[in-house]
Amino acid sequence: MLKTYRAVQFTEYGGPEVLHVVDREVPRPGPGEVLVEVRAAGVNPLDWQLRSGAVAAMMPVEFPAVPGGDVAGVVADVGKDVADFAAGDEVFGSIGFGSYAEFVLAPAAQIARKPGNVPWEIAAGLPVAANTAYQALCDLDVKAGETLVVDGAAGGVGSVAVQIARHLGAAVIGTASERNHAYLRSLGAEPVTYGEGLAEQVRTIAPNGADAAFDAAGKGSLPALVDVTGGPERVVTIADHRAEEHGVRFVFAGAGAIRERLEQAAALVVNGELTLSVARTYSLSQAADAHRESEGGHVRGKLIIVPD
Template sequence: MEAIVFEEYGGPEVLRLTTADEPHAGPGQVRLRVRAAGVNPLDHKIRGGAMREVFPTEFPAILGSEASGVVDEVGEGVTGLAAGDEVFGFMETGAYAAYALASVVARKPGELGWEEAAALPVAGETADRVLNQLAVKNGETLLLHGAAGAVGSAAVQLAVARGVTVIGTASPGNHDYLRALGAIPVAYGDGLTDRVRAVAPKGVDAVFDAAGKGALPASIELRGGTPDRIVTIADPTAAEYGVAFSRGGDRDASALAGYARPVAEGGLRVPVARSFPLADAAAAHAESEAGHVRGKLVLLP
């Protein structure tokens, strides 16, 4: 099968389109013919070696943890799914490929396109998990770094639905977008603490770092000097500051289905910023690594 493989840590150029052995469904698994695969910032951090302590990589490796596609093999013990079913979910083998294996998938609603479905699993699960970990509630203020990305977009909407005031960091070009989602936008970079204090003079109750761009010291300062109620999903220096790093939780097919319905009905937005042919995975990584992406980048095998 065609797949994007890398055999060493490095820049986007280490990703190459090649032929790899096809995986086959084992007990409890289905195999998908991949129609779309999500590209996440974590992918380029793994590829570059920044996350080697948290996510060690065995080479050669295929990236990609989420996809949508058509079931074409069903493993022993799987019930309720059959060849030809359209599904989306979390992949157990790399999704940057023609085929991938999964044990946690949900049926794709007909109203949800392949690309939108592939953009949903990581964004929905991560946003929901971290908000629960932070225990944010009605009346509180959340500072969200990387608010315009796919995870950030989902987190803004889910937090606002809880009655939380969200201050979202993003580049100025994404500020109107964040306002439309219900967040108060601020620019990241030098002077961040002063800008946040200007819109939240009483301080922030919690911090969700979905960007991993060195904002932990400022976050701790804004939390009164404590790392309490700060969670990052993207900064490998978290332990140095005593900040919690959230790696992933229990993945549940019913929760996936629950994320899909409001997206299909237009009540939750996880926008697809751009789609690339599978062969252009390096270009997708370069764009992801440059930042400023509004929503999710997607690969199309």
């Protein structure tokens, strides 16, 4: 076993330039943990929000810190009381922090076995998106025959939510820029353009409005979504921190059901009912560039970090 590994680390809040590749000592997994040799790591907006200090009041970072909550890789070692996994198992999971690295410690309860025919980049982009999408659809209690609006439907979480909702039997109206409308149709959603006039656009497709709405973009759509659903009761957001002003609930996807949700999502991928678009891959040394692109807010699908 190697004694050191490379990781992307930051020691203070700031812009992407605070990210640096450093050498760290390879840790031993503790009780309930596994050591994963990383094959790919997903980039999520929370990564740069934590790095910048934007959410420090709610989620302070302990320095030095390694970003990254999405991971896919091979189990290198297991800690005490871990019976579900062994060295050599291919896994993926949503682990909270630390995946922009060659190795990472992961709670065994927050990873699942990766199907052998699922590429590393796809597996790495799926965990946070799937866990969040399932939580949102659960909070909304989306049922077959209902109409769901997904704002930000071409992004990582939004595109997964569209496909899971379609699997549940719901009709989906998704917002995106016009260049992504064909992509949304390929996922099974009816596309509309986000922004001004959203409520009117939705009603051209669903004259009686929608049953539920999921804001995955945080671009100020909540008043329109409340309008088309007839009230805030069945509107949720993962991105608009002014949700309370509109009576809308904020989605919090905890760790309790991660493995079950990952197994469900993996089964959909294997069956061809769930696809994930990988927008771009970056090396560890390009992590700052990945954050810059993510912060731009116009990514279709997922950005992925692949260790050099």
